[in-house]
Amino acid sequence: MPKLWCFLSTITFFQLCTFTFSRLELVPTPPLPILPLPSYAQLKWQQRELIMFLHFGVNTFTDSEWGTGHENPAIFNPVGLNANQWLSTAADAGISLVILTAKHHDGFCLWPSKYTDHSVEKSPWKNGHGDVVQELVNAAKPLGVDVGLYLSPWDRHDQRYGHEIAYNQYYLAQLQELLNRYGSVREIWFDGSKGKNAPNMSYYFTDWFSMVKELQSSINIFSDAGPDVRWVGNEKGFAGSTCWSTINRTSLSIGNASIEDYLNNGDPKGTDWLPAECDVSIRQGWFWHKSQTPKRLSQLLEIYYNSVGRNCVLLLNVPPNSTGLISEADVQRLREFRRAIDTIFSTNLAEKCSVKVSSQRGGKGGGFGPENVLDSDHLWTYWAPRDDDKEGHWIEIRGTGTDGGLRFNVIRIQEAIGLGQRIKRHEIYVDGKRVANGTTVGFKRLHRLEEGVVHGKILKIRIEESKGLPLISSIGLHFDPFWHPNGQRPK
Numbered sequence: 001m002p003k004l005w006c007f008l009s010t011i012t013f014f015q016l017c018t019f020t021f022s023r024l025e026l027v028p029t030p031p032l033p034i035l036p037l038p039s040y041a042q043l044k045w046q047q048r049e050l051i052m053f054l055h056f057g058v059n060t061f062t063d064s065e066w067g068t069g070h071e072n073p074a075i076f077n078p079v080g081l082n083a084n085q086w087l088s089t090a091a092d093a094g095i096s097l098v099i100l101t102a103k104h105h106d107g108f109c110l111w112p113s114k115y116t117d118h119s120v121e122k123s124p125w126k127n128g129h130g131d132v133v134q135e136l137v138n139a140a141k142p143l144g145v146d147v148g149l150y151l152s153p154w155d156r157h158d159q160r161y162g163h164e165i166a167y168n169q170y171y172l173a174q175l176q177e178l179l180n181r182y183g184s185v186r187e188i189w190f191d192g193s194k195g196k197n198a199p200n201m202s203y204y205f206t207d208w209f210s211m212v213k214e215l216q217s218s219i220n221i222f223s224d225a226g227p228d229v230r231w232v233g234n235e236k237g238f239a240g241s242t243c244w245s246t247i248n249r250t251s252l253s254i255g256n257a258s259i260e261d262y263l264n265n266g267d268p269k270g271t272d273w274l275p276a277e278c279d280v281s282i283r284q285g286w287f288w289h290k291s292q293t294p295k296r297l298s299q300l301l302e303i304y305y306n307s308v309g310r311n312c313v314l315l316l317n318v319p320p321n322s323t324g325l326i327s328e329a330d331v332q333r334l335r336e337f338r339r340a341i342d343t344i345f346s347t348n349l350a351e352k353c354s355v356k357v358s359s360q361r362g363g364k365g366g367g368f369g370p371e372n373v374l375d376s377d378h379l380w381t382y383w384a385p386r387d388d389d390k391e392g393h394w395i396e397i398r399g400t401g402t403d404g405g406l407r408f409n410v411i412r413i414q415e416a417i418g419l420g421q422r423i424k425r426h427e428i429y430v431d432g433k434r435v436a437n438g439t440t441v442g443f444k445r446l447h448r449l450e451e452g453v454v455h456g457k458i459l460k461i462r463i464e465e466s467k468g469l470p471l472i473s474s475i476g477l478h479f480d481p482f483w484h485p486n487g488q489r490p491k
Contacts, residue, residue, distance in 0.1 A: 028362025031384055034420030034468045036246060036273040041218050042228060043379070043418065045187070046275060046443045049308045051097040051148075052090050053279065053317035056132070058108045059287040060322050066195070067106025069156030073122035076108065081125070081132070081324025083139035089318070089326050091143045093334040094341070097186055099148035099315070100136050102178060105193070107157025111181075115173050118157050137182050148187035149178055153203050154194035162199030171203075172211055179215040188212055190223040191231070192255020205254060224263065225252035226274040232312060233263035237280030237303040239310035242439040245421050246270030266440075268424060268467070275443075278307035281317035282330055288319040294333040297340060301482055304341065309446030311421075340482055349408050349477040350374060350459075356396040359389040361469075370395060373475045378443075382416035382473040393463040393470050397477065399456075407455050409483055411436060411447040412476035424465040430456035441472075452485045 058071040090098050103109050109119035110132035120130045140147050160166040179185060209221055220228040226249055232239050244266025252259060280303055283292040307314040321327050355370035361384040362368055368384040375381055385393045399406045411428055415421060421442050428436040435454055436447040463470040
């Protein structure tokens with residue numbers, strides 16, 4: 001009898017195991033990713049949306065954009081410099097990363113480098129004991145704002161420039177100073193900008209990038225060719241209406257003007273995840289000039305829609321003045337800009353709507369339903385259609401108010417980019433009438449409607465073409481009171 005009991009118990013155990021495994025096998029799994037994928041650091045960067053550049057140096061005192069390299073350090077004397085004001089201005093504008101020009105093309109260093117005397121150490125500011133980089137870091141930390149640095153490859157002052165090995169050693173030495181001395185740096189900026197008459201020499205970018213990653217593994221490296229963030233191809237702050245985060249790095253080179261369109265649009269067949277950063281200044285110039293004023297709010301919003309709203313991060317330059325402060329006009333315009341963004345996007349008119357989809361992965365309760373497009377997670381919860389849904393993918397937002405009506409002029413769509421960028425082409429209809437269409441979506445696509453405010457009961461987004469299954473993480477319907485196409489005033 002004990003042997004029989006043992007045998008029956010064993011059968012029952014295996015039956016239970018089989019039942020348990022079968023139940024687990026019925027839980028829907030996420031779809032396979034579409035490669036390439038972003039890194040953790042790239043995902044964090046993408047979610048910042050708006051970051052700040054601080055162009056500051058001897059040019060601030062000479063009313064110029066490109067210094068000659070012959071400036072006397074004695075001209076650098078920002079007697080009222082207050083990095084706390086810079087960072088509080090950034091934080092109030094919702095900015096989480098600030099990038100400082102530690103050295104621009106003129107070669108003047110905003111920190112006391114032991115490899116050159118062309119620095120703050122030879123200036124009258126703080127009797128030669130100042131350190132702008134350190135003051136930036138000290139001001140950023142208590143506000144939770146991250147720091148980035150720009151170290152210009154082109155150096156019009158240092159005599160080693162033009163002597164390939166000597167200058168590359170000098171540049172690497174200064175990289176090590178900055179990345180060892182000032183704590184965590186989240187982004188470092190490289191470019192290929194230089195004058196036509198500059199000495200011809202090669203920069204050892206591969207060596208520089210390797211050193212950067214060795215010293216700070218979580219940093220994002222920006223350049224025309226990445227490897228983490230790419231230039232968008234212009235300084236207007238506009239991405240292409242098609243903008244893939246994917247590209248082929250083997251087709252890129254730093255300082256090559258012939259690839260600007262490729263940088264602007266990306267590549268659907270790209271083998272590297274290399275999202276674009278849109279750099280533009282709040283003023284006409286990159287450095288502060290007394291004669292210049294900040295861009296109008298309408299211009300800044302136009303830039304926002306064409307950068308953040310096209311799957312990019314906006315790097316907005318706000319240059320401190322010769323006193324060492326961000327000018328009050330710029331401070332006020334930034335506050336106005338942030339208030340406008342919050343006014344437009346703090347309310348999602350779709351939140352109280354019902355959502356219907358063409359199909360749902362795993363069926364109702366499977367975890368990939370349409371309710372995910374209205375939650376607060378814009379990365380890891382998403383609507384996914386069934387693998388076998390071949391009839392076209394769509395998602396429908398239906399008003400549920402007493403009049404069943406919706407009134408908006410901005411449509412937001414976001415993809416679950418943690419599993420790759422997928423959507424190639426989409427169209428949007430309101431009550432059967434097409435109101436917008438586009439190509440890529442990526443982390444965020446904003447459609448500010450050309451006809452202005454629309455009224456309707458049903459909004460339908462049709463995914464006309466995608467790489468694999470489209471995965472939509474968030475949808476928003478918003479009202480922009482600052483948008484007046486053709487003189488239209490929202491009612």
